[in-house]
Amino acid sequence: MDDLNPADPAGGDGATPRPRLEDVAARVGLSTASVSLVLRNAAGPSERTRRRVLRAAADLGYRPDRTASALASRRSRLLGVVVDIHSPFHAELVEHLHGAAEEVGYALVLSALTRTRAEGTAVETLLAFRCEALILLGSVSPAPVLAALGRQAPVISVGSRTAEADLDVVRTADDDGVGQIVDHLAGLGHRSIAYVEGGVGVIATDRSRGYRDAMRRHGLDEHIRVLHGDRTEAAGERAGRQLLGGGDLPTAVVAYNDQCAIGLLTALRRAGVEVPGAVSVVGYDDDALSRLACFDLTTVSQNAEEQARQAVAAAMERLERGRTEPREIVLAPTLVVRGTTALAR
Amino acid sequence: MDDLNPADPAGGDGATPRPRLEDVAARVGLSTASVSLVLRNAAGPSERTRRRVLRAAADLGYRPDRTASALASRRSRLLGVVVDIHSPFHAELVEHLHGAAEEVGYALVLSALTRTRAEGTAVETLLAFRCEALILLGSVSPAPVLAALGRQAPVISVGSRTAEADLDVVRTADDDGVGQIVDHLAGLGHRSIAYVEGGVGVIATDRSRGYRDAMRRHGLDEHIRVLHGDRTEAAGERAGRQLLGGGDLPTAVVAYNDQCAIGLLTALRRAGVEVPGAVSVVGYDDDALSRLACFDLTTVSQNAEEQARQAVAAAMERLERGRTEPREIVLAPTLVVRGTTALAR
DNA sequence: AACAGCGTTTAAATCGCTTTAAGCAGTTCG
DNA sequence: CGAACTGCTTAAAGCGATTTAAACGCTGTT
Numbered sequence: 001m002d003d004l005n006p007a008d009p010a011g012g013d014g015a016t017p018r019p020r021l022e023d024v025a026a027r028v029g030l031s032t033a034s035v036s037l038v039l040r041n042a043a044g045p046s047e048r049t050r051r052r053v054l055r056a057a058a059d060l061g062y063r064p065d066r067t068a069s070a071l072a073s074r075r076s077r078l079l080g081v082v083v084d085i086h087s088p089f090h091a092e093l094v095e096h097l098h099g100a101a102e103e104v105g106y107a108l109v110l111s112a113l114t115r116t117r118a119e120g121t122a123v124e125t126l127l128a129f130r131c132e133a134l135i136l137l138g139s140v141s142p143a144p145v146l147a148a149l150g151r152q153a154p155v156i157s158v159g160s161r162t163a164e165a166d167l168d169v170v171r172t173a174d175d176d177g178v179g180q181i182v183d184h185l186a187g188l189g190h191r192s193i194a195y196v197e198g199g200v201g202v203i204a205t206d207r208s209r210g211y212r213d214a215m216r217r218h219g220l221d222e223h224i225r226v227l228h229g230d231r232t233e234a235a236g237e238r239a240g241r242q243l244l245g246g247g248d249l250p251t252a253v254v255a256y257n258d259q260c261a262i263g264l265l266t267a268l269r270r271a272g273v274e275v276p277g278a279v280s281v282v283g284y285d286d287d288a289l290s291r292l293a294c295f296d297l298t299t300v301s302q303n304a305e306e307q308a309r310q311a312v313a314a315a316m317e318r319l320e321r322g323r324t325e326p327r328e329i330v331l332a333p334t335l336v337v338r339g340t341t342a343l344a345r
Numbered sequence: 346m347d348d349l350n351p352a353d354p355a356g357g358d359g360a361t362p363r364p365r366l367e368d369v370a371a372r373v374g375l376s377t378a379s380v381s382l383v384l385r386n387a388a389g390p391s392e393r394t395r396r397r398v399l400r401a402a403a404d405l406g407y408r409p410d411r412t413a414s415a416l417a418s419r420r421s422r423l424l425g426v427v428v429d430i431h432s433p434f435h436a437e438l439v440e441h442l443h444g445a446a447e448e449v450g451y452a453l454v455l456s457a458l459t460r461t462r463a464e465g466t467a468v469e470t471l472l473a474f475r476c477e478a479l480i481l482l483g484s485v486s487p488a489p490v491l492a493a494l495g496r497q498a499p500v501i502s503v504g505s506r507t508a509e510a511d512l513d514v515v516r517t518a519d520d521d522g523v524g525q526i527v528d529h530l531a532g533l534g535h536r537s538i539a540y541v542e543g544g545v546g547v548i549a550t551d552r553s554r555g556y557r558d559a560m561r562r563h564g565l566d567e568h569i570r571v572l573h574g575d576r577t578e579a580a581g582e583r584a585g586r587q588l589l590g591g592g593d594l595p596t597a598v599v600a601y602n603d604q605c606a607i608g609l610l611t612a613l614r615r616a617g618v619e620v621p622g623a624v625s626v627v628g629y630d631d632d633a634l635s636r637l638a639c640f641d642l643t644t645v646s647q648n649a650e651e652q653a654r655q656a657v658a659a660a661m662e663r664l665e666r667g668r669t670e671p672r673e674i675v676l677a678p679t680l681v682v683r684g685t686t687a688l689a690r
Numbered sequence: 691a692a693c694a695g696c697g698t699t700t701a702a703a704t705c706g707c708t709t710t711a712a713g714c715a716g717t718t719c720g
Numbered sequence: 721c722g723a724a725c726t727g728c729t730t731a732a733a734g735c736g737a738t739t740t741a742a743a744c745g746c747t748g749t750t
Contacts, residue, residue: 021707021708022706030729031731032707033730034729036708044729045729046729049728063472063473064707067415067475067706068707069708070735071706072707073735086433095459112453112455115440129452130412237638265639269639293608366738377700378700378702378739378740379698381737382738385738389697391697391698391699394699409737413736414736416705416706416737417705420738
């Protein structure tokens with residue numbers, strides 16, 4: 001119906017087609033079955049056969065066709081990852097997920113979450129690829145949606161706790177992280193410590209709770225002061241202006257995340273308030289921004305690498321070892337003290 | 346050989362398996378061939394058949410298996426993208442590539458370039474997926490490597506010019522962009538305009554050339570002053586310290602990119618030099634950083650959306666319309682004036 | 691009545707690999 | 721000596737879609 005004869009998608013123009021398993025088999029005078037076994041490192045073939053096959057495959061520059069292999073084995077060896085392409089923290093997670101997945105012979109399919117592309121679409125794409133497990137980074141989907149997803153494939157939610165019983169969760173203890181921040185500030189003599197919220201979502205809730213609990217623990221109940229905010233710099237700036245306008249500036253402010261903290265920092269400095277001289281500021285995530293020399297932000301690290309490893313490990317337990325009961329892996333966050341915190345004035 | 350019976354990767358536990366084409370066909374009493382035609386919107390089936398099939402597919406919640414379809418059609422409808430996961434500019438490109446690809450029925454496979462994962466590995470992965478074309482974002486591979494790649498699949502290099510004749514290039518005119526910056530500064534009365542280089546690579550070379558040419562065009566030959574640098578904040582800071590130490594501060598500094606400009610900005614401000622009061626600073630890329638209120642950096646936008654569209658369009662021309670001669674698409678960059686440039690002191 | 695033409699449908703081959711059960715030669719054992 | 725076993729190898733049946741050529745049921749023409 002279309003005889004334009006588009007460029008051969010398999011290879012260049014009239015070039016020799018990609019070698020197939022059969023070509024390798026023919027070259028050594030064996031069956032494709034044997035070659036397949038050797039190349040997948042399966043038990044069976046003799047040492048001599050192994051060497052010959054490997055040799056021939058290398059000579060021909062053979063690379064297995066994942067598509068065909070996935071179809072035949074009903075195993076795609078693909079991990080689907082839903083990632084917010086704009087988040088520097090996600091970028092770091094993905095980097096480590098790549099490494100961890102590769103080590104166990106899996107590949108990643110990334111599906112980006114953007115302003116125009118919701119989690120639903122992203123997940124559909126991943127399922128069409130027959131991803132064997134889904135890794136959701138910082139998912140904000142409600143529990144029932146996740147539950148439905150969990151029936152289609154094992155789901156590992158990274159970074160955000162959920163009430164849903166049937167999926168794995170890998171996260172750091174957000175309340176503990178904020179607790180460490182408050183401990184640090186209290187240790188520096190701060191008493192009037194405000195907190196800028198992160199909006200809706202479990203993560204935000206946990207961090208807020210961590211703040212309140214820690215304040216009470218230090219007997220600072222009456223200094224508890226929560227400002228409305230979200231995950232953006234803009235929110236941080238708004239919060240900053242609000243504090244400046246209010247008259248009684250706290251001696252320290254803890255923000256939901258680094259981006260928010262940076263907005264806050266900007267607003268304060270622009271108004272001539274010295275950080276950390278007059279006010280200490282703390283963020284959360286230890287993302288690339290916070291490390292910039294011009295911010296040098298005290299923050300909490302979520303240990304991206306360890307979370308990535310654990311997420312892949314959890315997927316492997318389900319896929320390769322048939323685990324079915326859900327697991328929750330909670331890692332301890334670590335405080336990273338940089339230049340935006342100092343003794344209370 | 347392994348009777349642990351791992352969790353069924355196709356679906357949850359003992360759940361009904363995913364419906365296949367055959368199931369849809371059986372439901373309406375037609376052949377799989379007809380159903381396939383309808384679902385791919387191909388000519389042939391009657392209106393009545395179309396409706397019945399679509400209905401049945403919807404009822405069953407049928408979703409085609411990309412794996413099988415790729416194998417049978419020898420067309421994966423996959424575009425491979427090599428992306429530096431840490432670059433905010435790449436993030437933006439990916440967002441728009443997603444949109445553009447989806448519109449023409451293709452999906453993206455992202456392969457992240459990281460500290461531990463070179464372009465070679467990334468590309469291998471993409472080819473194993475049978476990606477029909479490769480889109481390289483800001484590739485730094487030497488021409489011969491790209492040439493070899495081009496023989497395996499159509500390659501579209503986004504953002505970086507190359508001498509290699511056989512691939513498509515989508516980029517903005519970097520020399521022109523820097524030229525616009527210099528024009529802008531000259532218009533503000535600046536004469537002593539320095540430039541911080543971006544290290545090796547075609548992009549860096551083009552931008553340096555753009556600087557020199559523009560300076561000459563404005564008769565500022567003797568004010569040409571190029572500082573060594575690269576694409577990082579650290580380099581910007583070093584350049585800043587060098588300028589401060591030298592004694593004769595220029596009235597404006599143009600940096601290779603936004604990250605570098607921000608390092609520069611930090612160094613200057615820390616030393617008490619007012620920007621833009623004493624010195625104007627300009628970056629390049631218009632990435633998320635430059636838009637932060639605390640920087641509000643004058644910069645040059647590369648128009649990510651348009652570049653993404655053009656890249657996908659170029660791929661489509663090759664894949665669907667059989668184009669074989671290479672194309673180079675050069676877009677005009679646009680100056681974004683923000684708060685770090687002002688009249689010369 | 692035979693045939694051609696047309697729009698619609700389908701049987702069957704195929705894609706490149708995996709997997710299962712069977713085959714085969716050479717022990718070892720009862 | 722035949723049965724049972726062992727270690728290696730392979731024929732052949734898929735996996736779930738696409739694709740091609742053929743078949744089918746019509747109508748209209750000679």
